[in-house]
Amino acid sequence: MIDANVTPELDARFRAAAVESGLVDVAYDLVDTPLGALLVAATEAGVCRISYDPEPEREVERLARLLGTRVLRAPKPVDEARRQLDEYFEHRRRDFDLDLDLQLPAPFSRRVLEELARVPYGETTTYGELALRADRPRAARAVGTVMNRNPIPIVLPCHRVVGRNGSLVGYGGGLERKEALLRLEGALL
């Protein structure tokens, strides 16, 4: 069968119309940052995922499984997140003001992420301290698991959570990214 190449304009027009039609479960796009390309995804309710995964294909499969198979790459639904991320990386923004779609079944996870969202720019806290603020003082390890599964890193600042002795411990995007974010915020010298 002879193909005719779809022009970028036609392609963009369809993607925009699809979003406009309200038939898309999850829209996503890649956002360039100093830490590499991020995959940012949003539902109609808000940003639902930021991923460091260099293989968008894998993340797209995952989004389809979790949120519905009508996943489509389209820039508009993530434009606001893109703008705010740009500002953050250019030291022009300290707090994010975005609608978030947190599809979390466990009340504990939700509670911990709410507490996490309150950790200010340029400061760090510890896993134990976060457990304490979530009224589960002995759940530091469980807090670590919630951080590890944080669906929206950077915006929900799990990079600000470190070990009691100041060690960086771990980060979904790799320790060097955690360090870079803390340096950007001036929390590390």
Added chain:
Amino acid sequence: MEAVAVPPFERFYVEHRDVVFGFLVRRIGRNAAEDAFQETFLRALRGWHTLQHARHLRAWILTIAARVAIDAAAKQPSNSLLQGDEVAVEDGQPAYAELAFLADELPPTERAAVVLRYGYDLPYAEIGAALGSSEEAARAAASSGIRRLRKKEGLT
């Protein structure tokens, strides 16, 4: 046959967009094809949740595209249908509608082959490509589908 999970729409769209656009350009010309292209994939998006499995997705999207091309040609008689004229229309019912209904009970591959061959008049090479098999396999599926239909209708 084991179930094939429905893929993310993005993957499906990227895999099939050029084939669909090529099909539409040949049917109704480049200008009309651009609108028809968008409409085709919007219809696919609308019907996406009704898919039970991912077999014959290419045949599925080409069937939608063929329908959109016919609608587009009907709406704009001045924009002449390049090849679609040959789709026979009786009592306002295009031939493919009756065929699709008749072929409803055929196994999926045979059904797709029969509808694409006799409803849309696609050459076997294109049907083979649509079904992800060969020209020969498409010819075999169509003829076995027709045999089965004849038997069902008591024509042999």
